Amino acid sequence: xxxxxxxxxxxxxxxxxxxxxxxxxxxxxxxxxxxxxxxxxxxxxxxxxxxxxxxxxxxxxxxxxxxxxxxxxxxxxxxxxxxxxxxxxxxxxxxxxxxxxxxxxxxxxxxxxxxxxxxxxxxxxxxxxxxxxxxxxx
Amino acid sequence: xxxxxxxxxxxxxxxxxxxxxxxxxxxxxxxxxxxxxxxxxxxxxxxxxxxxxxxxxxxxxxxxxxxxxxxxxxxxxxxxxxxxxxxxxxxxxxxxxxxxxxxxxxxxxxxxxxxxxxxxxxxxxxxxxxxxxxxxxxxxxxxxxxxxxxxxxxxxxxxxxxxxxxxxxxxxxxxxxxxxxxxxxxxxxxxxxxxxxxxxxxxxxxxxxxxxxxxxxxxxxxxxxxxxxxxxxxxxxxxxxxxxxxxxxxxxxxxxxxxxxxxxxxxxxxxxxxxxxxxxxxxxxxxxxxxxxxxxxxxxxxxxxxxxxxxxxxxxxxxxxxxxxxxxxxxxxxxxxxxxxxx
Ligand SMILES: Nc1nc2c(ncn2[C@@H]2O[C@H](COP(=O)(O)OP(=O)(O)O)[C@@H](O)[C@H]2O)c(=O)[nH]1
Ligand SMILES: [Mg+2]
Numbered sequence: 001x002x003x004x005x006x007x008x009x010x011x012x013x014x015x016x017x018x019x020x021x022x023x024x025x026x027x028x029x030x031x032x033x034x035x036x037x038x039x040x041x042x043x044x045x046x047x048x049x050x051x052x053x054x055x056x057x058x059x060x061x062x063x064x065x066x067x068x069x070x071x072x073x074x075x076x077x078x079x080x081x082x083x084x085x086x087x088x089x090x091x092x093x094x095x096x097x098x099x100x101x102x103x104x105x106x107x108x109x110x111x112x113x114x115x116x117x118x119x120x121x122x123x124x125x126x127x128x129x130x131x132x133x134x135x136x137x138x
Numbered sequence: 139x140x141x142x143x144x145x146x147x148x149x150x151x152x153x154x155x156x157x158x159x160x161x162x163x164x165x166x167x168x169x170x171x172x173x174x175x176x177x178x179x180x181x182x183x184x185x186x187x188x189x190x191x192x193x194x195x196x197x198x199x200x201x202x203x204x205x206x207x208x209x210x211x212x213x214x215x216x217x218x219x220x221x222x223x224x225x226x227x228x229x230x231x232x233x234x235x236x237x238x239x240x241x242x243x244x245x246x247x248x249x250x251x252x253x254x255x256x257x258x259x260x261x262x263x264x265x266x267x268x269x270x271x272x273x274x275x276x277x278x279x280x281x282x283x284x285x286x287x288x289x290x291x292x293x294x295x296x297x298x299x300x301x302x303x304x305x306x307x308x309x310x311x312x313x314x315x316x317x318x319x320x321x322x323x324x325x326x327x328x329x330x331x332x333x334x335x336x337x338x339x340x341x342x343x344x345x346x347x348x349x350x351x352x353x354x355x356x357x358x359x360x361x362x363x364x365x366x367x368x369x370x371x372x373x374x375x376x377x378x379x380x381x382x383x384x385x386x387x388x389x390x391x392x393x394x395x396x397x398x399x400x401x402x403x404x405x406x407x408x409x410x411x412x413x414x415x416x417x418x419x420x421x422x423x424x425x426x427x428x429x430x431x432x433x434x435x436x437x438x439x440x441x442x443x444x445x446x447x448x449x450x451x452x453x454x455x456x457x458x459x460x461x462x463x464x465x466x467x468x469x470x471x472x473x474x475x476x477x478x479x480x481x
Pocket of ligand 2 (some may be wrong): 420
């Protein structure tokens with residue numbers, strides 16, 4: 001299917017009002033030929049899961065600077081599962097303490113990116129994860 | 139159950155997935171559209187177009203809220219299709235209209251889908267029409283379709299809608315941006331949003347004078363009021379038997395002022411849309427528009443299908459040979475087509 005486009009939801013959950021990083025990632029994904037649904041600041045897990053469903057995205061990029069990732073990520077994953085979207089890959093950017101990384105990976109987060117990550121890496125990881133998910137579903 | 143059966147049974151995930159298949163132009167998408175078509179034709183389709191930044195998404199958000207709050211307790215469900223341009227360089231897109239629609243989160247009677255314009259103009263119109271059909275079949279009674287700009291794509295999408303709103307805002311430059319490409323002719327309702335901004339009066343004056351130019355001469359002669367606006371609006375209620383009255387068959391594009399960020403003017407806009415909807419139903423214009431639209435859609439699909447089928451029977455080598463002859467001026471384009479067809 002030549003026309004198949006990778007669709008990615010970029011969301012900023014939590015209360016901190018700072019989405020520069022999320023916007024940089026959104027632009028990089030667009031420049032890599034993906035369709036980015038940008039939802040803006042202060043998204044609740046419910047809003048994120050609802051948007052992911054309506055937009056039928058392949059992946060979700062979350063930017064969390066507030067330190068609330070250990071509460072937000074499991075809730076989002078749970079909602080995705082109950083909506084039948086367990087095949088959607090989750091990527092997380094922000095300031096994530098080292099000890100949380102293995103826990104988040106165990107929950108199913110596909111990529112975790114700290115400050116200074118090259119956007120090329122994120123693009124590559126998303127493309128790989130989505131291509132694999134396509135292959136599994138066909 | 140097939141995907142379309144799940145959609146008809148009310149699954150939002152199935153609806154989302156059918157839309158993806160339609161957008162991607164897959165066989166599964168075509169099958170779904172075949173199965174869903176008998177369930178379409180019930181929704182009222184509202185196009186919302188205008189230059190970037192005029193407040194279309196904010197207005198769509200407010201209109202959706204207004205349509206969801208029906209006094210008689212029978213609020214219809216609202217579907218939204220928000221189209222943004224794809225990057226011509228990468229083919230990717232940033233679709234940001236949801237940012238302005240966060241008030242609608244948590245309402246299961248609303249479904250928002252962002253769409254990138256992707257390839258061709260005709261292709262976008264066909265894909266949008268398909269997406270709208272999916273929402274229609276899923277039981278969304280009001281469907282708002284937001285598009286940017288003033289190009290052919292907007293004219294095509296206006297043809298798809300029953301009621302087209304053209305959104306303007308003061309302070310976007312003296313000459314009115316979105317009106318250049320004849321977009322005025324597609325407006326059933328003109329909205330001046332950002333009415334809190336300075337320059338509303340001059341924008342309104344400019345629009346009114348352009349509207350008078352845009353009308354066919356007989357309509358200008360009939361319009362004795364200094365201000366365009368439908369007579370039904372001035373009379374507060376429609377004439378008792380408009381079908382018999384030639385006067386009533388005329389829709390004079392009204393101008394409605396709104397402040398989308400505060401929700402001001404939105405209920406008037408909603409009433410004006412309802413009025414236009416009744417106008418379409420009572421004058422038979424709705425069926426005519428529907429017929430024209432289906433005609434255009436089948437035309438486009440037919441052309442596309444015939445061309446593809448034809449091209450499949452011609453080898454690249456053959457085509458190249460003919461191109462060589464054309465470049466050397468040994469063959470005219472018309473003769474080339476004849477040669478290709480007779481082959
Ligand atoms: N002052 C004022 N700003 C508005 C109004 N409506 C929208 N805006 C702002 O205009 C900007 C663009 O709005 P948006 O709905 O995204 O416009 P679109 O590009 O046409 O969809 C946003 O910052 C809105 O908050 C309004 O009525 N008054
Ligand atoms: Mg918009």
